[in-house]
Amino acid sequence: MPKLVVSGLKAYYATERGPVRAVDDVNFSLSDNESLGIVGESACGKSTLGAALMRSMQPPGKIVSGSIVLDGTDVSEMPASEFNSKIRWKKIAMVFQGAMNALDPVYTIESQLHEVLREHRFEGNMEEKIAESLRQVGLDLSVAKRYPHELSGGMKQRVVIAMALLLKPDLLIADEPTTALDVLVQAQIINLLKKLHRENGITVILITHDLALVSQIADKIGIMYAGQLVEVGSTSDIYKNPRHPYTQALIAAMPRLKSNDKKIHFVNGSPPSLLNPPHGCRFYDRCPHAMDACKKDPPEFKTDTGYVRCWLYENNKRES
Numbered sequence: 001m002p003k004l005v006v007s008g009l010k011a012y013y014a015t016e017r018g019p020v021r022a023v024d025d026v027n028f029s030l031s032d033n034e035s036l037g038i039v040g041e042s043a044c045g046k047s048t049l050g051a052a053l054m055r056s057m058q059p060p061g062k063i064v065s066g067s068i069v070l071d072g073t074d075v076s077e078m079p080a081s082e083f084n085s086k087i088r089w090k091k092i093a094m095v096f097q098g099a100m101n102a103l104d105p106v107y108t109i110e111s112q113l114h115e116v117l118r119e120h121r122f123e124g125n126m127e128e129k130i131a132e133s134l135r136q137v138g139l140d141l142s143v144a145k146r147y148p149h150e151l152s153g154g155m156k157q158r159v160v161i162a163m164a165l166l167l168k169p170d171l172l173i174a175d176e177p178t179t180a181l182d183v184l185v186q187a188q189i190i191n192l193l194k195k196l197h198r199e200n201g202i203t204v205i206l207i208t209h210d211l212a213l214v215s216q217i218a219d220k221i222g223i224m225y226a227g228q229l230v231e232v233g234s235t236s237d238i239y240k241n242p243r244h245p246y247t248q249a250l251i252a253a254m255p256r257l258k259s260n261d262k263k264i265h266f267v268n269g270s271p272p273s274l275l276n277p278p279h280g281c282r283f284y285d286r287c288p289h290a291m292d293a294c295k296k297d298p299p300e301f302k303t304d305t306g307y308v309r310c311w312l313y314e315n316n317k318r319e320s
C-alpha cells in the first residue's frame with residue numbers, strides 16, 4: 001500500500017477578485033521507502049501544496065477538492081479535531097519555510113521543545129524525548145539550554161527539524177529548509193534529511209526551487225508550474241529524459257549556474273496569474289513548442305516512471 005496518494009487536489013485562496021488557484025489538480029503517490037522533491041519557481045504553489053497536505057492553510061486559503069490518502073485513509077475529509085489529535089505532527093510533520101527565524105527569542109530551545117510536547121499532551125519523560133530529538137538531528141545536548149540567538153543558522157534549522165520530529169511522524173515535509181544557509185550548511189541539512197530518510201525510515205517531501213539540491217535526496221521529483229505538477233517521474237528519468245518543455249528549461253539552466261556565467265538563462269516571460277489561469281496549457285506563453293492543440297489543458301500522459309502534462313506526449317498511453 002502506498003504511503004501517500006494525492007488525487008485531484010485543489011487548494012485555493014478566496015479573494016475579492018475570485019479564487020487564487022494555488023494548487024490546481026495535483027496528483028502524485030509515494031511509497032514509504034521513497035522521498036519526493038517538489039520543484040518550482042516562487043509562487044508556483046509548492047508551499048501551498050505542503051500546507052494543504054498538513055491541513056495548515058490559513059484562511060482565506062482552503063482545500064477545495066481532492067483527496068489526501070495517508071496509509072489508506074483519506075485525511076482530507078477527516079474532522080479537524082481528529083486530524084489534529086491523530087495526524088498532524090504524529091504522522092505528518094512539516095518544517096515550514098522560514099521556521100528557523102520564527103523561534104521565540106526569549107525562550108531557550110529546551111523550553112520551546114517542552115512547549116510542543118505539552119501542547120500535544122505528551123506522556124513520557126520529556127527530558128529524554130528532547131535529548132533524543134536533538135541527538136537525532138546531530139545536535140549536542142548543550143544546545144537545549146541556549147537561546148535562538150546563540151545558535152548558527154544551521155543549528156537553528158536542526159532545532160526546527162527536531163521540533164517537527166518530536167512526535168515521531170513518518171512523513172516529513174520540509175519547505176525550502178536550506179534557503180538563507182551557506183552552501184556547506186545546506187549540504188549538511190540535506191545530509192541530515194537523507195539520514196532521516198534512510199536510517200529512520202521517514203518519508204521526506206522536500207519543497208525547493210533548487211533542482212540541483214533535490215537530486216541529492218529525492219527518489220522522485222514533481223515539477224510544479226502555475227499550480228500544477230507538469231511532470232512527475234523518478235529523479236534519474238527527470239534528469240536524463242526531461243519531457244515537459246518547462247522541465248527541459250529548468251535542466252538546461254542548471255549547469256550554467258555552476259559555471260562563471262552567473263546570469264540565469266531561462267525562457268522569457270513569467271507564469272500566468274493564478275487568479276485567472278488560461279484554459280489551455282499554462283506554459284503556453286513561454287513554450288518554444290506551443291501549437292494550436294495547446295490551447296486545451298493537457299491531461300496527464302503516462303511516462304516510464306510517472307506522467308507529463310503536455311500535448312507533445314499525446315500518443316503516450318493515457319493514464320486512466
Ligand code: SF4
Nearest residue numbers: 281284287294310311
Ligand atoms: Fe508547450 Fe504545448 Fe506542451 Fe504546453 S502543452 S508545454 S504549450 S508543447
Ligand code: MG
Nearest residue numbers: 043046047097
Ligand atoms: Mg514557498
